[in-house]
Amino acid sequence: MARTKVKAWKSETPSLAGILWKLGTLGITDAIAVTMIMVLVAQELWLATAVSIVVLLVVNWIYLRKGGLPAKYLAPGVLFLIVFQVYVLLFSGYTAFTNYGSAHNGDKALAVQTIKNAAYRTLDGEDYTIALVKSDSTGARGFLMTSNADGQVYVGEDNKPKVLIPEGSYTLSPLCADKYDEDIENCAHAAESATGYTTVKPESLSELEKRKYSSLRVEIDPNDPTIGIKSSDFTIALPVQDTLQYDAEADTFTALTNDDYGTFMAGDVFKPASDGYFRLNGDIDSQKLDGGWRVEVGLANFEKIFTDVQLREPLVKVITWTFMFAFLTVLTTFILGLLIAFLFNHEKLKGKRIYRAVMILPYAFPGFLSAYVWVGLLNRENGFVNTVLLGQTPGNEGNFPWLLEENPARLAVLLVNLWLGFPYMFLITTGALQSIPSELNEAAEIDGASAWQNFRLIKLPLLLISIAPLLIASFAYNFNNFTIIYLLTKGGPNDSGITDYDVGGTDILITFVYKIAFSGTGQNYGLASAFSILIFLVIATISLISFRRTKKLEDIV
Amino acid sequence: MKQTTRKVVGLIAALGVVGAGVSIGTPASAASTLTVWADKGTIDTIKSRVTAWDNANAEYTVQLVEQDFGLVRDKLKTAVPKGQGPDILAGAAHDWIGNLVAANVLLPIDANLPNNFKDDFVPGALQAMKYNGKYYGVPGWTENIAILRNVKKAPKPVKSVNDIKDGELGVNYSATTSDPYHLYPFQSMFKAPIFTTDSQGDWTNTVGMGGTNGANFAKWLKLKGTKFFGPPANAKILCDFLNPINKTKKTGLIKYWVTGAWNINAIENGAGACKTGLKIGSGYAIDPFPTGPTGIKAQQFLGIRGYLMVASGPGNTTNVTAAVDLMRFMSSEATQFSLYDNFNKTPANKAALNRAKDNPVIAGFANAANTVPMPNSPAMDAAWTIWGKAQTRIIQGKEAKPDVAWATMVKTLQATINKTK
Numbered sequence: 022m023a024r025t026k027v028k029a030w031k032s033e034t035p036s037l038a039g040i041l042w043k044l045g046t047l048g049i050t051d052a053i054a055v056t057m058i059m060v061l062v063a064q065e066l067w068l069a070t071a072v073s074i075v076v077l078l079v080v081n082w083i084y085l086r087k088g089g090l091p092a093k094y095l096a097p098g099v100l101f102l103i104v105f106q107v108y109v110l111l112f113s114g115y116t117a118f119t120n121y122g123s124a125h126n127g128d129k130a131l132a133v134q135t136i137k138n139a140a141y142r143t144l145d146g147e148d149y150t151i152a153l154v155k156s157d158s159t160g161a162r163g164f165l166m167t168s169n170a171d172g173q174v175y176v177g178e179d180n181k182p183k184v185l186i187p188e189g190s191y192t193l194s195p196l197c198a199d200k201y202d203e204d205i206e207n208c209a210h211a212a213e214s215a216t217g218y219t220t221v222k223p224e225s226l227s228e229l230e231k232r233k234y235s236s237l238r239v240e241i242d243p244n245d246p247t248i249g250i251k252s253s254d255f256t257i258a259l260p261v262q263d264t265l266q267y268d269a270e271a272d273t274f275t276a277l278t279n280d281d282y283g284t285f286m287a288g289d290v291f292k293p294a295s296d297g298y299f300r301l302n303g304d305i306d307s308q309k310l311d312g313g314w315r316v317e318v319g320l321a322n323f324e325k326i327f328t329d330v331q332l333r334e335p336l337v338k339v340i341t342w343t344f345m346f347a348f349l350t351v352l353t354t355f356i357l358g359l360l361i362a363f364l365f366n367h368e369k370l371k372g373k374r375i376y377r378a379v380m381i382l383p384y385a386f387p388g389f390l391s392a393y394v395w396v397g398l399l400n401r402e403n404g405f406v407n408t409v410l411l412g413q414t415p416g417n418e419g420n421f422p423w424l425l426e427e428n429p430a431r432l433a434v435l436l437v438n439l440w441l442g443f444p445y446m447f448l449i450t451t452g453a454l455q456s457i458p459s460e461l462n463e464a465a466e467i468d469g470a471s472a473w474q475n476f477r478l479i480k481l482p483l484l485l486i487s488i489a490p491l492l493i494a495s496f497a498y499n500f501n502n503f504t505i506i507y508l509l510t511k512g513g514p515n516d517s518g519i520t521d522y523d524v525g526g527t528d529i530l531i532t533f534v535y536k537i538a539f540s541g542t543g544q545n546y547g548l549a550s551a552f553s554i555l556i557f558l559v560i561a562t563i564s565l566i567s568f569r570r571t572k573k574l575e576d577i578v
Numbered sequence: 579m580k581q582t583t584r585k586v587v588g589l590i591a592a593l594g595v596v597g598a599g600v601s602i603g604t605p606a607s608a609a610s611t612l613t614v615w616a617d618k619g620t621i622d623t624i625k626s627r628v629t630a631w632d633n634a635n636a637e638y639t640v641q642l643v644e645q646d647f648g649l650v651r652d653k654l655k656t657a658v659p660k661g662q663g664p665d666i667l668a669g670a671a672h673d674w675i676g677n678l679v680a681a682n683v684l685l686p687i688d689a690n691l692p693n694n695f696k697d698d699f700v701p702g703a704l705q706a707m708k709y710n711g712k713y714y715g716v717p718g719w720t721e722n723i724a725i726l727r728n729v730k731k732a733p734k735p736v737k738s739v740n741d742i743k744d745g746e747l748g749v750n751y752s753a754t755t756s757d758p759y760h761l762y763p764f765q766s767m768f769k770a771p772i773f774t775t776d777s778q779g780d781w782t783n784t785v786g787m788g789g790t791n792g793a794n795f796a797k798w799l800k801l802k803g804t805k806f807f808g809p810p811a812n813a814k815i816l817c818d819f820l821n822p823i824n825k826t827k828k829t830g831l832i833k834y835w836v837t838g839a840w841n842i843n844a845i846e847n848g849a850g851a852c853k854t855g856l857k858i859g860s861g862y863a864i865d866p867f868p869t870g871p872t873g874i875k876a877q878q879f880l881g882i883r884g885y886l887m888v889a890s891g892p893g894n895t896t897n898v899t900a901a902v903d904l905m906r907f908m909s910s911e912a913t914q915f916s917l918y919d920n921f922n923k924t925p926a927n928k929a930a931l932n933r934a935k936d937n938p939v940i941a942g943f944a945n946a947a948n949t950v951p952m953p954n955s956p957a958m959d960a961a962w963t964i965w966g967k968a969q970t971r972i973i974q975g976k977e978a979k980p981d982v983a984w985a986t987m988v989k990t991l992q993a994t995i996n997k998t999k
């Protein structure tokens with residue numbers, strides 16, 4: 022019956038408004054996509070460009086062809102699923118097998134660039150204020166250099182020694198050589214032009230010309246090509262020495278000189294090592310150059326989780342507490358929710374609706390808000406809980422340390438989570454209770470069951486059938502309940518003994534992983550991703566076992 | 579249907595042209611823009627001077643982009659590999675440098691600094707911008723801590739730490755990872771420096787706070803405990819420092835406060851619950867640290883907030899000339915004096931500092947300074963957490979054998995540093 026209907030609808034000619042609407046929407050989508058592709062092309066991101074073009078074509082094909090109705094409904098959802106879920110999952114999964122992190126946060130090209138940028142050192146000797154010039158006779162590029170030490174003026178051309186310009190053959194700039202010296206009368210002035218040379222303004226140069234000027238090297242010592250006077254910013258020139266040379270073909274750095282800090286000696290060759298650094302002879306245990314890149318490290322991150330002595334103690338503690346936290350949260354919220362549901366399910370109770378609405382309020386407020394309010398309420402010195410509910414002296418530092426010591430903080434986290442979580446349990450148990458047929462209740466009463474027996478033997482098993490999967494879901498949710506922990510205690514108080522890892526008393530696995538990945542200074546995305554994979558496995562296993570169990574519950578009926 | 583398809587193709591083509599116009603327009607104008615990332619406080623401070631440079635250099639436009647101080651480093655590490663980083667990171671703490679260099683995001687500027695420029699700064703300030711022999715930025719202003727004394731409660735500077743009684747000292751440290759920065763003067767009274775120094779006086783990567791000296795400091799920390807250092811994260815230090823002593827209520831007991839210039843505004847004008855401030859001279863004084871239990875002179879860390887040159891990632895060219903020029907402008911005497919004049923920032927520029935010394939606060943902190951530049955290596959980064967944890971646990975009496983705990987900390991820290999080598 023339904024099938025014929027769909028067929029009939031399909032063969033109908035679409036209305037004009039329908040076509041226009043379709044074209045308009047598709048047109049806007051295409052426009053955005055084409056803009057995106059152009060930007061990607063401009064940034065030379067070819068893979069992303071190719072993927073975008075394919076997606077664009079597929080989307081257009083789906084909506085412009087006849088038929089294929091299901092694809093028209095599913096396409097946007099699937100697309101977003103791929104972008105925001107599948108890709109993210111695959112990327113985290115991949116990251117777990119890399120050393121992605123603070124010191125390995127880019128590709129190799131970036132690392133090579135970094136090393137090249139720092140592959141020089143400045144030498145003692147005169148420095149010069151310079152102007153860029155071109156020889157009128159030969160057309161050679163050069164620096165018009167005014168010594169900052171004695172005011173002598175020279176011209177320096179590429180790979181030639183500097184040549185002194187006699188007084189009278191050059192003109193001094195009316196401005197101070199040091200731009201920020203405001204004493205124009207007494208400051209040193211630098212030459213701005215010389216006879217036989219044309220002064221060139223750096224702003225007017227093309228990128229190519231700029232590069233030629235910045236690679237210009239005025240010779241100091243004819244026997245040593247590594248040293249020379251250079252300028253990278255066209256305002257000053259200094260004697261510098263190249264320390265490392267990159268050979269793009271061999272992919273190696275060769276040291277041209279001894280390093281002041283003992284990192285390398287002249288002649289040392291640095292090759293890419295398997296840990297994402299250029300190391301001496303590519304040997305993983307030897308000296309490295311600063312500047313790492315991201316590489317795949319296989320199972321090293323997982324190995325670290327299981328073998329790092331520093332990590333072991335905090336990890337055991339965190340795992341134990343994570344299970345405790347998730348289990349106790351589900352237990353307490355369920356019990357409280359169930360009790361209240363029973364109470365408000367009583368037929369003779371008046372004003373049930375109002376009570377129920379009030380009970381749902383903690384659930385209706387955004388958790389972010391409530392958590393912050395609770396932080397204030399639980400303040401040691403002046404919080405409402407201590408000063409009013411527990412009657413302690415306001416401002417006293419000896420008051421109950423709710424969030425400041427480990428066990429109180431754990432208690433606080435559980436209590437606040439109970440406050441936030443019981444309305445949910447109350448809601449679902451109320452719903453489940455109402456779905457239990459009242460005949461069962463009456464039958465039990467007629468058979469002489471006490472209220473407790475009625476609850477324990479009839480209502481609870483029936484409730485659990487529908488609620489058990491939700492309890493498991495709640496466990497899985499709280500296992501990763503980042504928000505409540507992070508907003509209440511940030512995982513603290515930090516009292517985990519003397520270890521490298523920043524781990525606190527209420528840290529659950531997910532907040533611990535967050536700290537490894539993002540907080541502090543030594544980010545380690547690889548290790549954090551490896552942890553996330555393990556967390557996923559734990560939750561998946563628990564859920565799987567539990568769902569199997571609940572199936573058995575269903576057999577009771 | 580065919581006609582519809584043709585229309586669609588035409589429409590797509592037309593929209594594509596519009597899109598092309600938009601995307602091609604953007605990179606061309608970006609060429610002359612200098613982007614500066616800074617936290618809110620820094621932006622407020624440097625805005626007028628940056629605008630002054632901007633007005634004087636018509637060919638460039640400076641864009642100040644606000645970033646969260648705590649998150650800016652992470653953001654930089656993500657942005658630079660994609661070629662989306664700024665040209666300059668302003669208001670950066672100098673101890674970030676080593677970590678940022680290791681993450682490939684900074685560019686050395688040695689070749690852009692003339693010799694005489696290097697004499698423009700107070701000792702240690704430009705060195706703080708140096709890591710592995712390269713300068714990565716220029717200093718903006720300096721920060722150091724001192725003992726602030728409530729003159730009415732303690733008319734004379736305290737000479738020895740032994741003369742400070744329990745409850746008289748206010749020092750910020752937190753329950754989580756302590757605050758080795760504020761506690762360092764006390765540690766230095768035992769000659770237990772964080773790292774050893776080489777022949778040139780530069781910090782090494784060898785932890786220097788182990789051995790007998792470190793053990794003695796640890797024992798002293800436990801001996802003094804929370805009675806001396808106060809409970810952690812004491813939010814009431816300001817009030818207790820400003821208010822007169824009330825023996826029955828046990829408030830206002832703090833006579834000495836270990837803090838820096840960032841709290842001067844609160845002290846002079848009051849803040850929060852304590853509204854009456856104190857004036858320098860008649861109300862409070864800025865003193866050097868007292869000597870240690872055995873008479874050793876204390877040292878503080880010198881902190882530099884500066885301007886760092888950001889690398890642009892492969893394939894992009896940074897506007898080094900303009901960026902260096904702006905950085906030199908920000909480190910010039912005129913700018914640094916202006917930042918002092920308007921925002922009370924202690925100049926790192928020598929000439930500007932001399933002009934600013936009429937100000938009793940600036941003079942007070944300068945006079946109290948017996949500083950060493952805070953290390954800026956990744957090793958220092960690795961140290962903060964574990965070092966602080968050990969201190970807090972010992973102060974709170976959670977370590978029965980403080981010297982053993984201290985030695986464990988030193989050993990663990992050294993192992994971590996060696997691992998990242």
